[in-house]
Amino acid sequence: MASHGVSRAAGTIVRSEESRKRELQQIAAYQELVDLVNTKERQYTIEVLGLTTKLLNENPEYYTVWNHRRRVLLALSNPPMEDQDQTERLTHNIEELVNDELHLTFGLLRKFPKCYWIWNHRSWVLQQAEKLLSAATAKKIWSGELLLVGKMLQADSRNFHAWSYRRSVVLELERMSTPTSDSAASDPPLPQSLVESEFEYTTKMIKTNLSNFSAWHNRGKLIPPLLAERQADNAARRRMLDDELALICTAINTDPFDQSIWYYHRFLLSTLIPSCPDQSKIAVDLSNSDRAQYYTHEMEYIGEILEDETDCKWIYEALLYLAECSLEVDAGTGAFTTQDMRSWLVQLRRLDPLRMGRWSDLGRALNI
Amino acid sequence: MLYTVSGVQILATLDAFDELEQRVKGGRTKIGQYIAALQDPVTGTFAGDEWGEQDTRFLYGAFNALSLMGLLHLVDVDKAVRYIQSCANFDGGYGTSPRAESHAGQIFTCVGALTIAGRLDLVNQDKLGAWLSERQLKNGGLNGRPEKKEDVCYSWWVMSSLAMLSKLHWIDGDKLSEFILQCQDPEGGGFADRPGDMVDVFHTVFALAGLSLLNYPGLEEVDPVYCMPKSVTKRCLGRSVAGGRAQGGT
Numbered sequence: 001m002a003s004h005g006v007s008r009a010a011g012t013i014v015r016s017e018e019s020r021k022r023e024l025q026q027i028a029a030y031q032e033l034v035d036l037v038n039t040k041e042r043q044y045t046i047e048v049l050g051l052t053t054k055l056l057n058e059n060p061e062y063y064t065v066w067n068h069r070r071r072v073l074l075a076l077s078n079p080p081m082e083d084q085d086q087t088e089r090l091t092h093n094i095e096e097l098v099n100d101e102l103h104l105t106f107g108l109l110r111k112f113p114k115c116y117w118i119w120n121h122r123s124w125v126l127q128q129a130e131k132l133l134s135a136a137t138a139k140k141i142w143s144g145e146l147l148l149v150g151k152m153l154q155a156d157s158r159n160f161h162a163w164s165y166r167r168s169v170v171l172e173l174e175r176m177s178t179p180t181s182d183s184a185a186s187d188p189p190l191p192q193s194l195v196e197s198e199f200e201y202t203t204k205m206i207k208t209n210l211s212n213f214s215a216w217h218n219r220g221k222l223i224p225p226l227l228a229e230r231q232a233d234n235a236a237r238r239r240m241l242d243d244e245l246a247l248i249c250t251a252i253n254t255d256p257f258d259q260s261i262w263y264y265h266r267f268l269l270s271t272l273i274p275s276c277p278d279q280s281k282i283a284v285d286l287s288n289s290d291r292a293q294y295y296t297h298e299m300e301y302i303g304e305i306l307e308d309e310t311d312c313k314w315i316y317e318a319l320l321y322l323a324e325c326s327l328e329v330d331a332g333t334g335a336f337t338t339q340d341m342r343s344w345l346v347q348l349r350r351l352d353p354l355r356m357g358r359w360s361d362l363g364r365a366l367n368i
Numbered sequence: 369m370l371y372t373v374s375g376v377q378i379l380a381t382l383d384a385f386d387e388l389e390q391r392v393k394g395g396r397t398k399i400g401q402y403i404a405a406l407q408d409p410v411t412g413t414f415a416g417d418e419w420g421e422q423d424t425r426f427l428y429g430a431f432n433a434l435s436l437m438g439l440l441h442l443v444d445v446d447k448a449v450r451y452i453q454s455c456a457n458f459d460g461g462y463g464t465s466p467r468a469e470s471h472a473g474q475i476f477t478c479v480g481a482l483t484i485a486g487r488l489d490l491v492n493q494d495k496l497g498a499w500l501s502e503r504q505l506k507n508g509g510l511n512g513r514p515e516k517k518e519d520v521c522y523s524w525w526v527m528s529s530l531a532m533l534s535k536l537h538w539i540d541g542d543k544l545s546e547f548i549l550q551c552q553d554p555e556g557g558g559f560a561d562r563p564g565d566m567v568d569v570f571h572t573v574f575a576l577a578g579l580s581l582l583n584y585p586g587l588e589e590v591d592p593v594y595c596m597p598k599s600v601t602k603r604c605l606g607r608s609v610a611g612g613r614a615q616g617g618t
Contacts (some may be wrong), residue, residue, distance in 0.1 A: 002570035004519070004561050008553060063370075063416075070419060120421045158516065164468050213514045217469040219456070259502065259514035264457060270458040280458075338378075354508075355501050355536035 028245045030058055044075030053104060057300060060108050063117045070124065073097060077132060094132050098141065101125040106148060113152060114167065119161050123168065128257060139176050145169040157205060160216050167218070170194045195226050210251050213260035220267045223282055234285045241282040244268055245294075249301055256305055256312045265318065269298070288329040296335045313351040316344040343366050369406060369416045369426045372399060376433040377596060380604050385437070403430050404552040412447030416454045423464050425456055428477035431484045432594060436604045445485050452478045453490055458477035460495030472503060472512040479529045483593050493533050500530050501538035508543030509562070519561045520551045523578030524595065531581055531592035535616050541582045 011211070015023070033055050040048045052069040055062065077094045103124040112118060126145065130138040146169055152162040174193055199222045207213035227237055245268055251261045271282045272291050278284070286294075297323045306315050323341050343367060348359050372476060376399060379385055388395045400594040402467045406415045406426070414426040426559045427448055453465045461470025462478035476495070482488055503510040503526045509518025510526045523544060551571070558567030559575035573595075581589035591601040 001562075002521070003566045003568050006566040008560065008564055008566050067417065067419060116421075116423070120419075123421075124419060158513070160464070160469055160471055160513075164464055167467055211515050214469055217457075221467050263514055267458045354504050354540040354543065355538055356504075356540075358498065358501050358535075361538070 031312065033058070034062075037068065041068060044072045048072050049076070056104075056108065060112050060115045060118050066117050066121050069122070073101070073125075073128070076088050077128070077335070091133070094129075095137065098125060098129045100132070102141070102144075109152060110155075113156055113159055114161060116161065117310065119165055123165070126172075135176075142169065142172055142176060146173070153205070157209060157212050160214060163214050163218060170198055174212075193225075193229055195222055195229055198222055199226050206251075210255060211258050211260045213263060216264040216267075217259055220264065224279060235285070238283045238285075241271070244282070245298070250300075251289070252302070253305055256314060261315070262314045266321070269321070269325065274329070292326060292330040295322050295329075298322055299326075299335050311351060315349055316347045316351070320344050320348070320362070320366075338368055341366065369403065369414065369429050372403060373401075373429040373433045377594075380436045381596060381600050382510045383603065394435050394592075396439070400434055400437055403434055404439075404442040406430065407443050407448065408472050409444075412449075412451040414448070422475055424452065424462065424477045424481070425464075427451065431481045434603070435484045435568075436594070439605075440484070443552045449482065449485050449487050449490070452481055455590055456492070459499045460492040460497075461499050469513065470499065472500070472522050472529070475500070476525040480593050488532065491533065493535070497530065497533050497535040497538055500533075501535070502527050503559075504539045504544065508540065508545075508547035510539075510544065517562070518547070520548055520559055520578070521561065521574040523548055524574035524581075527578055527581050528592035528595065536581065537555050544614055545579060545582050546586060548578055551575060589592050 006329065012230060015324050020231050021320070033051065037048070037051050037055050040051065048068065049072045052072065055065050057067070058064075065264075077090070077097060079090070102122065105118050105125070108115070108118045109122075126138075126142060129141055133141075145165070149166045149169060151168070152159060156162070176190055199219065202215045202219035202222065205212055206219070209215075213273075223240065227240060230236065232240065243357075245265075248265045248268060251258075252265060255261060260261065268282070270276060271280060271295055273288065274288070283290075299319060302315055302318050306312075308314060320341060323336050323344075345359060345363050345366075348362075349356060352359070379388055392398070403414075404441055406417070407413070407430070407564065408415065409423065411422075413422050413424070414430045415422050416426045430443065431440065431445075431448070434442060453463065455462045455464075455468065455474070457470045459470050461472075461475050463469050463471055468474075479488070479491060479496075502514070503512065503522060505511060505518050507518060509520070510522040511518050512522045514524065527536065527539070527544070530538060547563075548559070549584060550592070551559045551565070552575075553560065553567045556567065558569075559572045560567045561571050576587065577590045577595055580587040581592060582595050589598040591598045592594070594601050
């Protein structure tokens with residue numbers, strides 16, 4: 001396994017003979033467990049299930065063992081059936097199996113939040129639950145997943161596994177709440193779409209930490225479906241764009257050195273350019289003179305921040321980008337001159353020598 | 369998929385495909401067919417195994433192994449390429465799946481797969497190059513996403529992608545070399561994620577491969593697409609694929 005953030009000092013301290021022996025014993029025990037599980041590769045019993053639990057607790061990266069475990073689970077949840085009583089008992093057993101799997105993976109995710117296989121196994125279990133259990137039970141289980149993933153994101157708000165999982169849970173819940181002709185009337189109706197509450201969730205996450213690009217990213221992905229669901233007209237769409245720009249500009253003012261914030265700003269600007277695909281646009285009725293106005297407004301705002309922060313390279317980069325965009329839609333806004341662009345590039349070279357090659361290429365591309 | 373790709377890479381390194389053929393008749397085709405069967409006929413992406421987990425990592429793995437065996441024609445390359453495009457974000461980067469945040473590791477898999485497919489023209493090269501270059505921090509190390517910590521393995525994911533885009537000069541190579549070397553265990557050998565941390569094989573591979581991309585003296589030249597010695601990939605791919613890889617580069 002790859003180790004991350006484990007200090008070397010801890011490993012090189014001279015170990016006592018006793019602790020060395022203990023470690024060797026642990027290694028031997030692990031090897032024995034691996035051998036035992038592998039000799040039982042074709043046995044699908046509760047006993048083997050227990051052995052894989054033990055092994056996966058030691059090493060959740062061992063993905064072959066997750067596969068073995070799934071074979072055991074499938075066998076246990078699909079024994080030959082003889083009568084009705086047995087079927088009922090089995091349903092009960094499956095629910096128990098599902099709960100045990102959720103419990104196991106939750107514990108492991110707390111310890112190994114970035115392990116792909118654990119997240120994957122959990123998704124698989126939930127898909128099985130949906131196939132094997134009643135719709136109501138499955139729905140209840142899936143709803144709990146939003147709570148789980150909320151906890152995971154509380155522990156690490158940038159965990160991209162958790163964000164992906166969140167998006168897939170939301171999709172699943174939305175799909176399950178789509179009314180079908182035979183859906184039971186007694187079911188508590190789930191909201192059709194979670195896009196509003198998910199958008200709210202990103203607001204909450206951003207307010208906790210402006211630097212959370214994962215939240216900004218998700219927010220950006222939610223805006224087009226949100227506008228579609230609200231059946232937003234052109235004016236409402238422009239309001240959304242203005243509100244988001246205002247929000248991110250306040251954030252820039254708060255911390256102009258944070259990359260996450262600038263990337264969301266850049267994302268919003270990317271929806272303005274004429275070549276932006278329709279499904280990604282926020283405002284849909286912009287003329288080139290509207291665009292030029294937006295660019296000028298942003299340049300003025302960022303120019304004001306520049307007065308207090310002359311050593312922030314992101315400001316110069318944004319100004320150059322806005323200048324480029326302006327030139328594309330309207331050569332004569334008068335908001336800047338080629339001389340300005342040249343001076344911003346000089347600042348970028350001064351403040352950001354690590355990327356000198358890039359600034360040289362940019363100067364050539366802009367012909368300044 | 370993962371073990372299979374590693375197996376193929378080892379066979380390629382040892383120049384042992386003929387020996388495989390002697391021991392298992394039609395062995396190479398069988399491997400190719402196994403990989404091809406993991407392609408999702410609807411979306412074009414690949415699963416990791418029969419259990420169906422999908423991720424652009426597996427798509428890259430499939431392209432990597434199939435191209436080394438000269439069997440890329442067994443899969444629907446165009447469909448897979450369209451899937452990669454659906455993972456693209458406004459910043460030019462790619463995520464694990466459509467709608468996922470750009471991540472340097474995933475960018476390596478997507479740009480690598482597109483390079484193998486000869487479709488680097490689909491990459492927004494300036495935007496992606498800029499994003500990748502911003503992964504370099506003041507200490508010289510590279511991170512995998514905005515506002516995250518540096519880690520030696522990103523020396524590979526980020527730098528290989530920059531190399532495929534012919535933009536390695538957009539970061540400071542000397543500073544990065546210094547950072548990678550600081551991650552070495554001077555007594556026991558090997559490299560760690562960060563200076564002073566415990567070493568492991570994973571980080572050692574990517575540290576060495578990264579240093580090779582930086583032309584560090586005494587190392588074999590590494591192929592940024594395959595993370596294997598260039599002498600090996602050249603032998604496997606021959607002229608036609610190498611020519612295909614050059615297109616789209618600026």
